[in-house]
Structure formats: C-alpha cells, structure tokens
Amino acid sequence: DSGVTQTPKHLITATGQRVTLRCSPRSGDLSVYWYQQSLDQGLQFLIQYYNGEERAKGNILERFSAQQFPDLHSELNLSSLELGDSALYFCASSVASEGELFFGEGSRLTVL
C-alpha cells in the first residue's frame, strides 16, 4: 500500500460526458501528479500541483483540468469525453526534495 488513494477504481461513461477523478496523497506529501496510461501512448505526465498551486503541465488536453484543495487532495476533471480518453489515470505524490513518486492504484476510465 503506497498510501495514495484514488477513487473511483473503475468508471464507465459515454462520449460527451464529464467525470471527476479524486486523489488523496500520502500523509505529509505536498506534491500531487497526474499521469495517463494508455496502450498507445504509454505513461504520459498530465499535470503537477504543489501545495495547492500548479507547478508543471504536460500533455494535458484543454478538456481536462485539475486542482489541489487546501486539504491537499486533488481532483482531475475530464469533460466532453471521447473514446480515446479511455485509459488508466494515475495519481502520485511525493516529498518534493526526494524525487520519488508514490503511485495510487489508478482509476480505469472506459468511454463508450
């Protein structure tokens, strides 16, 4: 158990819909990262937050957005969903100075 909690574990929805994925980092970790894992793209970095502020942005679509709340949990919002958004979405957290990410078990999104 990494200490990173993600909900829901599985989500099935239709094209055009909007979903929210939630992540609770390890106790004491201020940084949260979101990654997307798909068969054709591999593990792609989406976005990072540190103590509530956005710190780095990767290959995140404009239809996607994220935020980190004062209690340090984070949410990834995916809207106007397309079939190609079907993937495993991972959240990770870290102590900033260590460089080691701890990953949750992921949220598997299926868009039909």
Added chain:
Amino acid sequence: AQSVTQLGSHVSVSEGALVLLRCNYSSSVPPYLFWYVQYPNQGLQLLLKYTSAATLVKGINGFEAEFKKSETSFHLTKPSAHMSDAAEYFCAVRSAGGYNKLIFGAGTRLAVHP
C-alpha cells in the same frame, strides 16, 4: 530535454535465469533515475532509485541497477528470475525542470516461464 529509452518491449526468461532489462537515458543535467514495476491491475511500485551516490543501486525483490555515465545507461538486473517477477517494468528520469516530474520510458513486459 530528458528522455528515456527502454530497449525491448517484451523480454522472456526462464525461471532461475538472469533478468536484464535495458534503459538508456538522455539528460542535460546529472540525472536522478528510477525503476518502477507494475503488476497487473496495480499501480507503479518503486524498485530502486539512483540519486548520484553509489553507481550500483540495490532495490527490492533482489533487483539491482548500475548507473554508467559513459554509456548513459541504467540497466536493471536480477541474478535469478522468479515466476512472481512477471510484470511490466518502467525506467524513469527526473525532469531537469524541477518539481520532481518523472519522465517514463515505454516499459518492458517481463515474462517468466517454467
């Protein structure tokens, strides 16, 4: 920009044989390097990390990796494969842009057969 290349998307070994998973990196600064393992339907688990201390790094489950600057490599090895080692392995480099973003390779799926 940093990048990671994992040679071989699939590797198959016999139980008890040597495991060698290859990783080459590109980095404009001294790299921090990592190996993660992903078992089916699970998240990524850290196997080991290199952070500019000893070049030979020992990790969990009997794995180790050697940092070779001259070859820009960080290959993962295990002397004797076990059936439970079957999983996908990812090499990653810490982004030079700071904030600990990791850039992952495409992954190598390891199969272990009796």
